[in-house]
Amino acid sequence: xxxxxxxxxxxxxxxxxxxxxxxxxxxxxxxxxxxxxxxxxxxxxxxxxxxxxxxxxxxxxxxxxxxxxxxxxxxxxxxxxxxxxxxxxxxxxxxxxxxxxxxxxxxxxxxxxxxxxxxxxxxxxxxxxxxxxxxxxxxxxxxxxxxxxxxxxxxxxxxxxxxxxxxxxxxxxxxxxxxxxxxxxxxxxxxxxxxxxxxxxxxxxxxxxxxxxxxxxxxxxxxxxxxxxxxxxxxxxxxxxxxxxxxxxxxxxxxxxxxxxxxxxxxxxxxxxxxxxxxxxxxxxxxxxxxxxxxxxxxxxxxxxxxxxxxxxxxxxxxxxxxxxxxxxxxxxxxxxxxxxxxxxxxxxxx
Amino acid sequence: xxxxxxxxxxxxxxxxxxxxxxxxxxxxxxxxxxxxxxxxxxxxxxxxxxxxxxxxxxxxxxxxxxxxxxxxxxxxxxxxxxxxxxxxxxxxxxxxxxxxxxxxxxxxxxxxxxxxxxxxxxxxxxxxxxxxxxxxxxxxxxxxxxxxxxxxxxxxxxxxxxxxxxxxxxxxxxxxxxxxxxxxxxxxxxxxxxxxxxxxxxxxxxxxxxxxxxxxxxxxxxxxxxxxxxxxxxxxxxxxxxxxxxxxxxxxxxxxxxxxxxxxxxxxxxxxxxxxxxxxxxxxxxxxxxxxxxxxxxxxxxxxxxxxxxxxxxxxxxxxxxxxxxxxxxxxxxxxxxxxxxxxxxxxxxx
Numbered sequence: 001x002x003x004x005x006x007x008x009x010x011x012x013x014x015x016x017x018x019x020x021x022x023x024x025x026x027x028x029x030x031x032x033x034x035x036x037x038x039x040x041x042x043x044x045x046x047x048x049x050x051x052x053x054x055x056x057x058x059x060x061x062x063x064x065x066x067x068x069x070x071x072x073x074x075x076x077x078x079x080x081x082x083x084x085x086x087x088x089x090x091x092x093x094x095x096x097x098x099x100x101x102x103x104x105x106x107x108x109x110x111x112x113x114x115x116x117x118x119x120x121x122x123x124x125x126x127x128x129x130x131x132x133x134x135x136x137x138x139x140x141x142x143x144x145x146x147x148x149x150x151x152x153x154x155x156x157x158x159x160x161x162x163x164x165x166x167x168x169x170x171x172x173x174x175x176x177x178x179x180x181x182x183x184x185x186x187x188x189x190x191x192x193x194x195x196x197x198x199x200x201x202x203x204x205x206x207x208x209x210x211x212x213x214x215x216x217x218x219x220x221x222x223x224x225x226x227x228x229x230x231x232x233x234x235x236x237x238x239x240x241x242x243x244x245x246x247x248x249x250x251x252x253x254x255x256x257x258x259x260x261x262x263x264x265x266x267x268x269x270x271x272x273x274x275x276x277x278x279x280x281x282x283x284x285x286x287x288x289x290x291x292x293x294x295x296x297x298x299x300x301x302x303x304x305x306x307x308x309x310x311x312x313x314x315x316x317x318x319x320x321x322x323x324x325x326x327x328x329x330x331x332x333x334x335x336x337x338x339x340x341x342x343x344x345x346x347x348x349x350x351x
Numbered sequence: 352x353x354x355x356x357x358x359x360x361x362x363x364x365x366x367x368x369x370x371x372x373x374x375x376x377x378x379x380x381x382x383x384x385x386x387x388x389x390x391x392x393x394x395x396x397x398x399x400x401x402x403x404x405x406x407x408x409x410x411x412x413x414x415x416x417x418x419x420x421x422x423x424x425x426x427x428x429x430x431x432x433x434x435x436x437x438x439x440x441x442x443x444x445x446x447x448x449x450x451x452x453x454x455x456x457x458x459x460x461x462x463x464x465x466x467x468x469x470x471x472x473x474x475x476x477x478x479x480x481x482x483x484x485x486x487x488x489x490x491x492x493x494x495x496x497x498x499x500x501x502x503x504x505x506x507x508x509x510x511x512x513x514x515x516x517x518x519x520x521x522x523x524x525x526x527x528x529x530x531x532x533x534x535x536x537x538x539x540x541x542x543x544x545x546x547x548x549x550x551x552x553x554x555x556x557x558x559x560x561x562x563x564x565x566x567x568x569x570x571x572x573x574x575x576x577x578x579x580x581x582x583x584x585x586x587x588x589x590x591x592x593x594x595x596x597x598x599x600x601x602x603x604x605x606x607x608x609x610x611x612x613x614x615x616x617x618x619x620x621x622x623x624x625x626x627x628x629x630x631x632x633x634x635x636x637x638x639x640x641x642x643x644x645x646x647x648x649x650x651x652x653x654x655x656x657x658x659x660x661x662x663x664x665x666x667x668x669x670x671x672x673x674x675x676x677x678x679x680x681x682x683x684x685x686x687x688x689x690x691x692x693x694x695x696x697x698x699x700x701x702x
Binding site for chain 2: 074075240244262270274275276277278279281282283285286287288289291294
């Protein structure tokens with residue numbers, strides 16, 4: 001770009017604006033897609049380090065927390081009403097004065113939900129080195145969700161070959177990967193999901209040994225007993241609530257519960273109670289919560305391990321992709337009713 | 352003793368008989384102290400290995416579990432209606448054909464609640480080598496409760512110098528020791544108990560940095576915030592229920608909860624619900640249950656460490672002692688209403 005301002009393109013910059021703090025289930029109308037903003041496609045001299053063109057947005061359950069007013073227990077900032085949402089995504093560098101990123105580079109990390117961004121905080125950004133896989137994979141299997149599954153399963157659940165593993169929300173971005181990592185590790189793996197289609201996916205696409213539709217089970221305890229007559233060694237917890245209590249009743253002695261998320265609880269004013277904690281003593285269970293950002297050091301190992309698995313077809317990965325930033329609000333809220341099948345991705349632009 | 356049966360003493364053998372399975376709080380009338388039985392003070396040739404004179408009985412919360420009908424989740428057998436209770440205690444060998452125990456030896460381990468016993472199962476019995484401390488200590492600080500505190504604090508809670516530590520039921524057999532081990536480790540220690548007298552004991556006898564009477568706090572959350580303005584690193588869980596939820600709200604990031612017991616829940620048909628499990632994720636908390644019998648290998652280390660602490664007066668230990676096996680039922684049920692101050696011991700005989 002030249003020095004003459006008349007040469008600089010000014011373009012529309014569609015944004016997904018966060019309207020106000022949310023109680024209960026989020027609705028698409030809690031966000032607004034506006035075409036009002038424009039942006040000069042030039043890096044201003046205001047401290048911005050990168051001008052990006054945003055390509056893929058990742059819809060993740062943790063964004064629900066950012067839609068609530070922050071509390072003492074929040075580990076991440078709330079969204080600012082009137083400003084765009086932000087979350088993990090993939091983008092291309094249009095201009096950069098950051099030494100690690102040059103024009104044309106691709107990266108993943110936290111970006112605003114808008115077509116173009118001026119970025120000052122680059123600490124979450126990771127340069128994409130391998131482009132022989134779909135770029136959108138960096139919103140999932142090669143991004144935050146992938147690292148969550150990889151680190152959570154290996155570091156927190158500490159699997160042993162032959163362990164029996166249960167994964168809830170098993171067809172989701174994280175669950176489908178945990179199940180496959182567990183299979184690759186030599187475990188017996190069962191998953192739960194919320195529709196017949198998802199259950200079929202678990203059994204036929206992701207290679208789970210068994211799976212069930214939790215919405216069609218009258219008694220979760222009985223379903224787990226059927227799938228794990230000798231009990232569960234590892235539970236990868238994504239949902240919370242009644243499922244957790246049913247799992248506690250079916251854990252083996254010295255079982256491990258890696259607590260990744262509790263999506264069934266995120267939209268409730270008062271969480272669903274747990275009645276089964278006494279079993280933690282009787283069964284000497286270890287239950288441990290984790291957040292992926294404390295495991296970033298494992299990312300190079302993930303790439304080294306998982307890229308070949310993808311290339312050799314030894315791991316399957318299913319995305320639920322919607323086209324167009326204007327569909328991002330619907331895609332995000334759909335997560336909380338289980339509308340998505342696989343990893344929910346929004347395409348802003350393909351390149 | 353000679354071969355002639357006329358020389359063998361036959362004595363009364365008072366027993367505490369378990370009457371029937373208990374629901375809710377146990378009552379002294381759930382047991383019966385009988386003087387009907389007699390015993391020949393001679394080892395019969397029926398497979399019995401040791402004839403013991405029983406000296407001290409230990410009243411422990413875990414015995415409540417043995418008063419309920421066994422369920423799938425039980426880790427220990429229920430008592431048999433019509434037979435004596437059994438539990439940890441100290442006894443003296445009157446006769447033995449077991450190679451490790453000879454006449455006159457003292458031991459601790461699981462014994463029947465009766466004056467004399469014929470013992471066939473010796474696997475829990477530990478010979479007492481050091482008798483320069485009160486023998487009753489082997490029901491507590493140098494016995495099961497002591498090992499529970501020692502192993503639970505060091506192995507499960509994994510303390511670091513300077514950690515803030517909260518102990519519930521802190522004046523009990525285990526709690527008083529956990530608090531003191533934590534102080535010796537260089538931690539900041541606060542305890543909760545159920546009376547002013549117990550709170551005074553925590554502060555003045557056991558050296559806790561602070562303590563509160565949970566029965567006089569309207570808001571447990573506020574009490575913990577007052578005692579731990581910067582949060583709790585380690586919670587040694589003895590009570591469960593509302594206290595656990597209040598603690599979860601006050602844990603620091605990467606806090607550890609060693610789950611030893613939940614005495615507030617043992618007499619409830621339906622456990623009190625927990626609503627705060629989501630915090631396990633946000634705060635990356637590790638919560639781990641344990642049972643002392645899996646840590647028996649630490650007992651020699653406990654003796655090596657704790658005997659000198661006792662001898663040098665660096666650790667205090669308070670027992671609540673009742674004389675006479677006929678008072679054992681009252682002593683045991685008193686545990687569940689917090690009647691005891693310190694470790695509850697029943698003296699059958701002093702030697």
